[in-house]
Amino acid sequence: MNTARGARARARIEVTAAIKDAARRQLAAEGAAKLSLRAVARELGMVSSAVYRYFPSRDDLLTALIVDAYDSLGEAAEAAHAEVADAEHAHRWGVVCEAVRTWALAHPHEYALIYGTPVPGYTAPKSTVPAASRVALLLIAVVRDAYHGPGVARPTLPAELQAEARRMAADLAPDLPPETVAALVAAWAQLFGLVSFEVFGHFRGVVEDREAFFRHAVGNLAHGVGLVYPKSAGRGTGR
Amino acid sequence: MNTARGARARARIEVTAAIKDAARRQLAAEGAAKLSLRAVARELGMVSSAVYRYFPSRDDLLTALIVDAYDSLGEAAEAAHAEVADAEHAHRWGVVCEAVRTWALAHPHEYALIYGTPVPGYTAPKSTVPAASRVALLLIAVVRDAYHGPGVARPTLPAELQAEARRMAADLAPDLPPETVAALVAAWAQLFGLVSFEVFGHFRGVVEDREAFFRHAVGNLAHGVGLVYPKSAGRGTGR
């Protein structure tokens, strides 16, 4: 029942999509700061006030792009993971992380939109939560599979954090030990720390072979959440 | 020869400082996006065009604030470290990291300015490098002391990364083993991943006791760079 109850309704979703597309193009080209509602209107041959029939404000347009960006990233990660769904767990972990990095480098401005400085009126309006969670859920799923399968080590946890870890586990993955969930959340944040530093240029003049560096760092993150590498030796690329 | 060769020169540095102060106030209050050159001019009772005598563009004003923010953060970290300069190395590491977090939470907009989305014309103009490096240098110093002292473990490194690690070590800390330097750089990025997620609100609804969580994660980072905790037992808060 999505399919157009009338020409008008159909036109509306088409125009809405066209606006988002033009906006996304501008975003990719110039960054969120320079995204101008009037410019997208111009590109579509309409007048600026007409755009307001579709998005009540510039920030609402941006919010729509945020959700799309989360989904685009989540989709990329999920697709990459699907291709190795029955490989070694540590390898799957690495593939997901590398998909995140690859997507971020290919869409730096969209990445900045979701993991950079939040927009001023930044209350993530609930509707973004599912899209925003996709990568995290993937990482959780990989560790869950490992936990219910052969090899996962149980990290240790100081006493003062065990209550909080239990809370997190109850929310995120009740079937995993709290220690693992806590390590997972930390690894999640640290993964995006690595990606952000690279995308935002903090590695410029510091790290040269960033891909190899990233693979290694991500392997250590996997180790931190308890994933063990197949070929025991020094944890390598997970290949 | 800094001290005013004339009333004019003195006035100039005073006005420059006043502009930066007003700008910093606006930045702290509303964020970089809403920082308006005309508004700071208004606050100082001057006309907008006059401000251009001191800063050639709005982005140049922002750049000046960026350098200041790096310095402010670096100073906070150094001060915190100085107070525990002869404590256990892992503890010193933790104190520096917590100082970074505390400063970031106290100055979210300034933090966003330096570790969030880079400004469009984002070529860090060399002059920012020393200020930007202060925290990293502190972390390196802590590990260096540990390495030249009693306890530091040597991380392992896959073959494919050893050349790059040697390169980094040559640039950053020739007296440390390449494996340690590589781990240090990763920990550096991961630290800011943790801080950014908290400041930018990605932990909202996920992590509740963020301070305890951070201490724990930072302890693991210390472990990752080879710092060993005094009381052997499970690595705890570093107390």
Add this chain to the structure above:
DNA sequence: ACATTTCGAGAGCACTGCTCTCGCTTGAGA
């Protein structure tokens, strides 16, 4: 004392987000 530079003020340009009004078109109910 003169010439030069430095500075603040003001006007102005091109642009932005956003509001409001005006007609035209569409579509659903009488």
Add this chain to the structure above:
DNA sequence: TCTCAAGCGAGAGCAGTGCTCTCGAAATGT
């Protein structure tokens, strides 16, 4: 089938922005 409200695009307009240019006045160096 006709009607009337809702949806929509165009246009004008407001307040604000970054930035440029010109013009006098003040401070400076010779």
